[in-house]
Amino acid sequence: MHSIGIIGAGVTGLTAAYDLLKAGHRVTVYEARSYVGGLASGFKDEAWEWPLERFYHHIFASDRDILGFAEELGLQDLAFFESPVTSILKGGRLYPINKPMVGPWLERLPLGRQLANLADLVATGLRVLAFDPIPFFARLRVGLVSAYLRYTRRWQPLEAVTADVWLSRKVGKRAYEAFWQPLLVGKFGPYYQQVNMAWFWARLAARTPKLGYFTGGFQGFLEALADRVRELGGTILLEHHVRGIHPELDGRIRLELSTDDQMHDRVLATCSPRMLRERTPALPTSYAAALEQMVSMGAVVLILALKHPVTRDQYWINIPKQEGFPFLAFVEHTNYIDRSHYGGDSIVYCGDYLPQGHEYFVMTEEQLLERFIPALQRINPGFSRDWIRAYWKFTEIYAQPVPLLNQSLAIPSIETPVANLFMANMSQVYPWDRGTNYAVEIGRRAARLIGKS
Numbered sequence: 001m002h003s004i005g006i007i008g009a010g011v012t013g014l015t016a017a018y019d020l021l022k023a024g025h026r027v028t029v030y031e032a033r034s035y036v037g038g039l040a041s042g043f044k045d046e047a048w049e050w051p052l053e054r055f056y057h058h059i060f061a062s063d064r065d066i067l068g069f070a071e072e073l074g075l076q077d078l079a080f081f082e083s084p085v086t087s088i089l090k091g092g093r094l095y096p097i098n099k100p101m102v103g104p105w106l107e108r109l110p111l112g113r114q115l116a117n118l119a120d121l122v123a124t125g126l127r128v129l130a131f132d133p134i135p136f137f138a139r140l141r142v143g144l145v146s147a148y149l150r151y152t153r154r155w156q157p158l159e160a161v162t163a164d165v166w167l168s169r170k171v172g173k174r175a176y177e178a179f180w181q182p183l184l185v186g187k188f189g190p191y192y193q194q195v196n197m198a199w200f201w202a203r204l205a206a207r208t209p210k211l212g213y214f215t216g217g218f219q220g221f222l223e224a225l226a227d228r229v230r231e232l233g234g235t236i237l238l239e240h241h242v243r244g245i246h247p248e249l250d251g252r253i254r255l256e257l258s259t260d261d262q263m264h265d266r267v268l269a270t271c272s273p274r275m276l277r278e279r280t281p282a283l284p285t286s287y288a289a290a291l292e293q294m295v296s297m298g299a300v301v302l303i304l305a306l307k308h309p310v311t312r313d314q315y316w317i318n319i320p321k322q323e324g325f326p327f328l329a330f331v332e333h334t335n336y337i338d339r340s341h342y343g344g345d346s347i348v349y350c351g352d353y354l355p356q357g358h359e360y361f362v363m364t365e366e367q368l369l370e371r372f373i374p375a376l377q378r379i380n381p382g383f384s385r386d387w388i389r390a391y392w393k394f395t396e397i398y399a400q401p402v403p404l405l406n407q408s409l410a411i412p413s414i415e416t417p418v419a420n421l422f423m424a425n426m427s428q429v430y431p432w433d434r435g436t437n438y439a440v441e442i443g444r445r446a447a448r449l450i451g452k453s
């Protein structure tokens with residue numbers, strides 16, 4: 001039995017803690033913030049029944065790791081799935097891409113769930129064919145290439161080419177620029193032409209039109225997981241910022257906290273690669289440099305609690321930069337999850353992925369609101385300032401790793417060069433895009449490795 005310290009009570013840290021406790025180890029989780037959940041955590045306005053994610057969150061019907069884990073924890077009944085509308089804004093017009101054509105009744109038939117998934121995919125295909133800013137032949141190419149990407153399993157050759165080059169070659173420049181380039185530009189900003197095609201493949205191969213959520217929000221799931229960790233004897237120390245990670249001569253690791261130091265036989269760090277580098281002076285120079293070179297984007301969201309809905313049925317609108325909006329994603333959460341859970345508020349996220357140093361990170365929430373109001377009025381001309389009951393701004397510097405060419409060669413292993421120090425974070429779930437499902441997967445993988453060490 002080892003004494004194990006885990007840095008971070010996000011999905012990765014809590015999952016690893018659970019498995020390590022089950023394997024008989026002693027576990028202490030150190031979390032800098034005053035709450036568990038990390039990027040997937042929620043906050044609660046006093047008028048709400050359910051907490052709301054600081055950053056918009058859903059899972060996919062194909063997210064086997066998190067759904068399997070929920071089942072193991074006896075929390076499977078918390079997860080539920082809907083098929084909300086997601087659209088692209090183009091030339092001021094909304095084009096639904098995911099919008100079910102068959103009602104939920106289909107799911108009640110024998111084999112109904114499979115039929116409903118198939119119907120959703122067919123509906124998406126038909127909606128791509130109806131995307132008339134590009135010629136019909138180009139739409140057909142988009143549909144065929146999407147189908148190819150969805151069903152091919154060999155992603156390895158795709159990481160040697162950029163998504164920008166591969167996609168424009170396969171569907172033609174015009175279709176690429178109208179359909180997929182905006183997504184890459186929106187997510188990766190200045191790096192969009194460097195992102196490899198395997199990342200893009202993973203998005204199409206792993207995602208479903210059906211989106212999942214938890215009763216009580218993601219925070220409901222995360223609190224229940226934290227409770228299981230405590231029930232198994234684990235300790236979760238909130239507001240415990242780890243300031244230094246130091247290997248000792250006897251092979252143990254000393255964690256430097258603001259109040260005292262703690263010794264552990266093994267340590268798992270689930271913070272960002274850069275944070276690990278900064279906190280661990282003993283890392284070999286070449287490894288520290290490799291961590292430093294990992295590129296990522298930050299995220300900024302403004303959440304509005306409104307007296308009225310902004311759109312009738314849109315959950316998610318992707319907004320290409322050419323449309324001249326000050327944000328990339330408009331997410332009307334209450335067109336997905338019933339507003340009765342939020343005291344009747346309509347909840348809207350305006351979000352963007354941005355490089356570090358962007359002005360949005362330092363602007364106040366009032367300044368951001370002033371910047372965004374005209375854009376909300378473009379989405380609904382009736383939108384007025386007095387609809388706003390409350391609003392919040394959230395930012396995160398390490399929000400989206402950028403997968404460059406041949407990224408698999410640059411992924412750091414879970415075992416670091418420092419004996420008994422392990423690392424697990426979003427940068428290591430490649431080729432999959434970061435997500436709570438993969439946080440569960442890597443948390444479990446890290447726990448297995450630590451258990452064997």
Ligand SMILES: Cc1cc2nc3c(=O)[nH]c(=O)nc-3n(C[C@H](O)[C@H](O)[C@H](O)COP(=O)(O)OP(=O)(O)OC[C@H]3O[C@@H](n4cnc5c(N)ncnc54)[C@H](O)[C@@H]3O)c2cc1C
Pocket residue numbers: 007008009010011012013030031032033036037038039040055056057058059240241242243270271272275279299351396398399400424425426434435436437439
């Ligand atoms: C804008 C946005 C939208 C997203 N949407 C989705 C989605 O729809 N679906 C989905 O599944 N996933 C989504 N994700 C991704 C998902 O949130 C992450 O993949 C997942 O939560 C990562 O969990 P983690 O535990 O690895 O990291 P984190 O959640 O970042 O947890 C790390 C924890 O470590 C703590 N920490 C860091 N440094 C220290 C230190 N020195 N001392 C103590 N504690 C420390 C942090 O406070 C944090 O709590 C989204 C992410 C963002 C940013």
